[in-house]
Amino acid sequence: MVGAAGLGSRLDGTVSAQLMRLMVRSARAAGVDERQLDRVPGTGEVLLSGELNRLPMRSLLRLWELIAQARPGAGSGAAIAAAAPLGTLDTWDYLVTTGASLADSLRAAQPYHRLVTAAAEGFDLSGDSDLTIGYRTTADDPAVASVVNEYVLAYYLRRAREATGRPLVPTRVSFGHPAPADRAHLITVFGTDSIEFDAEADAITFHADDARAPLPRADPMLANLMRSHAELVLASARPVADPLDAFRIALAAALDAGDPSLARVAKTLAMSQRTLQRHLAEHDTSWRDELDLLRYERAKALLDQGNSTATVAQRLAFSDDRALRKAYHRWTGTTPTSRIE
Known part of the structure; x- marks a missing residue:
């Protein structure tokens, strides 16, 4: 069961790369300027492409905030859910759709909510018969919170419909924010005019018959497998807590691509070389030192796997195997050949 104190503290204040990818796409669709996106830490392609990265x-x-500013009013949160088909949030999406029933799926998935977002973001389930899903965002701005909560409730309605294979209609939808001037779009999205505003909680409720009905896609073995996978994903997650974490991920990707230059890494992180060097200096390191350490660790692993010095030199972007041998002697006082022997 997820819940170790060390794991919780390590992932506190982070969200999944999958959710961030969805939000970056949604920000672009809402018309947010690319220059504004570039200034948001953790939105670079190399960070978003790492499935285990936590941003x-x-x-x-x-x-x-940027989405709420670019597309204010009702409907902007629901539009994000509409652009997120099953599988967008990876493991979480399948956890909430493969149980015996909608209620069983959500209750089994609840302990793994950190797969998607930070633990401080509240995900609640209640009801002895009908099933109510509640959400509490940490967004302080009411205008932003209204977009977040609209997305979340629309997301769970979409997953419920995908899980059951039926156009479910909730018995009740409630929002903590005031009623918009025009509710027509929300009535269309949720399929009901039973929408309450200025409520005590942001929540969506499903009738007991819908919540407990057997799911067509129910698969007990897959559900157990997804929970095991969720444990593994959480245990293997890589928090990107500061610029140094982001730099190391970008540097490793650049080395894999054969060009670990300062210029390439800085461009990947959407910052100037001077800014990147300053960030590294604040952590008592440098591009050259980090590249040297990464090459040393990679060289040891590749040589242990039986690769030739020529292959290792090429993989680590050295000019030739002579340059690798020279670096290896500096690192260890020995030669790569003696290590292999």
């Missing part, structure tokens, strides 16, 4: 919650909240 700062503050960056997610900034994206929500």
Whole structure:
């Protein structure tokens, strides 16, 4: 069961790369300027492409702010859910759709909510018969919170419909924010005019018959497998807590691509070389030192796997195997050949 104190503290204040990818796409669709996106930490392609990367919650909240500013009013949150088909949020999406029933799926998935977002973002389930899903965002700005909560409730309605294979209609939808001037779009999205505003909680409720009906896609073995996978994903997650974490991920990707230059890494991180060097200096390191350490660790692993010095030199972007041998002697006082022997 997820819940170790060490794991919780390590992932506190972070969200999944999958959710961040969805939000970056949504920000672009809402018309947010690319220059504004570039200034949001954790939105670079190399960071978003790492399935195990955990990005700062503050960056997610900034994206929500930009979307709320670019597309204010009712409907902007629901539009994000409409652009997120099953599988968008990876493991979480399948956890909430493969149980015996909708209620069983959500209750089994609840302990793994950190797969998607930070633990501080509240995900609640209640009801002895009808099933109510509640959400509490940490966004302080009411205008931003209204977009977040609209997305979340629309997301769970979409997943419920995908899980059951039926156009479910909730018995009740409630929002903590005031009623918009025009509710027509929300009535269309949720399929009901039973929408309450200025409520005590942001929540969506499903009738007991819908919540407990057997799911067509129910698969007990897959559900157990997804929970095991969720444990593994959480245990293997890589928090990107500061610029140094982001730099190391970008540097490793650049080395894989054969060009670990300062210029390439800085461009990947959407910052100037001077700014990147300053960030590294604040952490008592440098591009050259980090590249040297990464090459040393990679060289040891590749040589242990039986690769030739020529192959290792090429993989680590050395000019030739002579340059690798020279670096290896500096690192260890020995030669790569003696290590292999």
